[in-house]
Amino acid sequence: MSKTYPSRPGLPPASTASTVSLVPAIAGVSRLVNTSAAQGLGIIRRMGVALLMLGIPVCATAQLIERDHFFRVFSPDKSPPTAQLSRDGFLSWNLSATGGTYVIERAPSMASTGWLHYARGLSTNEQTSVQVVHTNPPPGFRFIPGGRFTMGDILSDHTVAKPVHQVFVSPFFLLAHEVTTAELAEVFQWAYENQLVRIADNFINDLKGTNLVRLGAVSSELRFATNRIGLRRPDRSMYPGNHTTWFGAVTYCNFLSMMHGLNPSYDLDNWTCNFTNRGYRLPTESEWEYAARGGAEGRRFTWHDSDTITHAQANYRSSTNNVYDISPTRGYHPDNASNIPSSSPVGSFAMNHFGLYDMCGNVWEWVWDWWDRYPAAYQINPTGPATGRHRIFRGGAWKTTAERVTNASRYISARPESTVEDVGFRIALPLPEAGSRP
Numbered sequence: 001m002s003k004t005y006p007s008r009p010g011l012p013p014a015s016t017a018s019t020v021s022l023v024p025a026i027a028g029v030s031r032l033v034n035t036s037a038a039q040g041l042g043i044i045r046r047m048g049v050a051l052l053m054l055g056i057p058v059c060a061t062a063q064l065i066e067r068d069h070f071f072r073v074f075s076p077d078k079s080p081p082t083a084q085l086s087r088d089g090f091l092s093w094n095l096s097a098t099g100g101t102y103v104i105e106r107a108p109s110m111a112s113t114g115w116l117h118y119a120r121g122l123s124t125n126e127q128t129s130v131q132v133v134h135t136n137p138p139p140g141f142r143f144i145p146g147g148r149f150t151m152g153d154i155l156s157d158h159t160v161a162k163p164v165h166q167v168f169v170s171p172f173f174l175l176a177h178e179v180t181t182a183e184l185a186e187v188f189q190w191a192y193e194n195q196l197v198r199i200a201d202n203f204i205n206d207l208k209g210t211n212l213v214r215l216g217a218v219s220s221e222l223r224f225a226t227n228r229i230g231l232r233r234p235d236r237s238m239y240p241g242n243h244t245t246w247f248g249a250v251t252y253c254n255f256l257s258m259m260h261g262l263n264p265s266y267d268l269d270n271w272t273c274n275f276t277n278r279g280y281r282l283p284t285e286s287e288w289e290y291a292a293r294g295g296a297e298g299r300r301f302t303w304h305d306s307d308t309i310t311h312a313q314a315n316y317r318s319s320t321n322n323v324y325d326i327s328p329t330r331g332y333h334p335d336n337a338s339n340i341p342s343s344s345p346v347g348s349f350a351m352n353h354f355g356l357y358d359m360c361g362n363v364w365e366w367v368w369d370w371w372d373r374y375p376a377a378y379q380i381n382p383t384g385p386a387t388g389r390h391r392i393f394r395g396g397a398w399k400t401t402a403e404r405v406t407n408a409s410r411y412i413s414a415r416p417e418s419t420v421e422d423v424g425f426r427i428a429l430p431l432p433e434a435g436s437r438p
């Protein structure tokens, strides 16, 4: 079931794995407990099955990926559910009645007061099973658990993010950070060496002449010199890539799939996506917003603990326009204001509850979808309108004010051939195996 992925450059190092056990359920709550203190990206080395039976932990040897994880699940059933963690990372529990909702919470320690919502959904069978960890995520990627969420402008910040509606998203992997300048240069240099792109008029173009990445602007991160696609400023290798068209972003995904021996997701002749392929691709708009929310419902920003923002939390342009912008420093972020462009190195701010950096600000991020108003009905893994004129990018950027860096914010008027100094992207990857059902 597990698949080994090639490593990617410039990614955080792997850490030691951590241990999981299960402690007795109390008051309708099953607690799945992680007993180690490892931090960072990890790799499963040894795993057993955690099982609760009559309040006694029967077996308590499993190891988790990524940081410390303590899980507990709330169900509509009043009797304590019996839960177990399978060796492939599924949290399963039994209910004496069907129906209703469940909420899984995660915390960094058992004694933590910081239990945060992690995933939610509908209990549709006597036993519900949800994948809460993945045993072998690709380096640099986070496992995003499947679940249901409320999508759109819950806080009335954006009229274009309506109507608010319910969406189920299946689990997937998402790159923890925006694609960096170094990653962008590496993939397009590979494509150049393999005669898959050409340089023309200060653009990297595909062989049909489609503009993929703009090279000539003062704020361009990439340049072409001495037969190489490289960085315009060598000290900015860990800054987010920019000036990439939507066509360039999806082409990057296909090239990276080819480099890694995966089946490319896109047909670049007609710019369609085969979502059953398991190559790299842009997240759908629903996947992006679900990931940005990090398991929380109804929050304005990517963090769980407040609906306000300051420069300590993100790279954006602070102003007095929004009462929820309480930054003591105003204007561009003071750490980056003098840079061209004024982005920050990826991962400069705290990650969200799914382990993702810069879902708020730094650079906007292209997603798959064409722009339109949302449908009102419940959606399962929506992929957006079939046609359109404008592709969406999300999350705001270093040059946008606070209302643009919210979870619900959508930029709706960018043609796919646009290149912008504060727009980049991050990439998703389907699970190599079938995901959880809605």
Ligand SMILES: [Ca+2]
Pocket: 178, 358, 359, 360, 361, 362, 363, 364, 365, 395, 396
């Ligand atoms: Ca961003």
